[in-house]
Amino acid sequence: MNAYLLPKTVGDAWQTVPPVIQRHYAVQEGQGSSLVGVMTIAYPHFMLPLIGLISCFGGLVFRRGSNVHTRVEKTADTEGVLHWHRTLRFPDGKTAHFRSQMTYQTEHELIETIRYGFGIRLRAEAEDGRLVYRSQGHCWQGAGLRITLPDWLLLGTATISEQALSADSFRLDFTIRHPWWGETYSYRGDFRYAKTEVESKGVEPLPMA
Structure with a gap:
């Protein structure tokens, strides 16, 4: 099994991704990494029922807000799955x-799964020094079956972009856009690596300097 999930997925173009983002995914079996940042979460009022339903399955955060202090922790298991x-x-x-x-x-x-076998198919590529994911449909997996739903049946197509800001920070932009309803959900923010044990394990991440 390749030590890292994203280099295997992106292929040779992974070498064009900035080191600050490569480090974000350099998590081997039994290891972990931690990031801290501040985000803004937004979605239109008419999307409340659908976003509320999706959140019941563990997908998306069902609350708007700005200045949302965020900690992201990742671990890798023996099967090469990134948690x-x-x-x-x-x-x-x-x-x-x-x-x-x-x-x-x-x-x-790759597939990013949440609760009850639901997930999203993502195409991951390196583009102009950024790591970019684009959704290729949603899916449910269970009992040896996989059922795929087109993005337009839910919130639309998701695009996730990670762009380097400095040697130890990057900008995250997660946007879902529907062909009829426009932008239906987004969260955006700047992240850096936790430098101290307090930041890594504490409840409240520190803001960007």
Whole structure:
């Protein structure tokens, strides 16, 4: 098994991804990494029912907000699966959690799964010094079956971009856009690597300097 999931998925073009982003995914079996940052989460009011339903399956955070302090922790298991745990603290002190797992499928494609076998197919590529994911449909896996739904049946097509800002920080932009409804969900923010044990394990991440 390749030590790292994303180099295997992206292929030779991985070498064009900035080191600060490569490091983000350099998680071997039994290891972990931690990032801290501040995000803004937005979606239109008319999307509340659908986003609320999706959140029941562990997908997306069902709350808008700005200045949302966020910690992202990743670990890798013996099967090469990358496990994500995102902890978001809102200005009023309330927290939200978002967990998922990334699994290799073929070159340039992986699946990110949430609860109950639901997930999203993602195409991962290096583009102009950025790491970019684009959704290729949603899916449900169970009992040896896989059912795929086109993006337009839900919120639309997701695009995730990670762009280097410095040697130890990068900008994340996650946007879902529907062909009829426009932008239906987004979260954006700047992240850096946790430098101290307090930042790595504490409840509240520190903002970008």
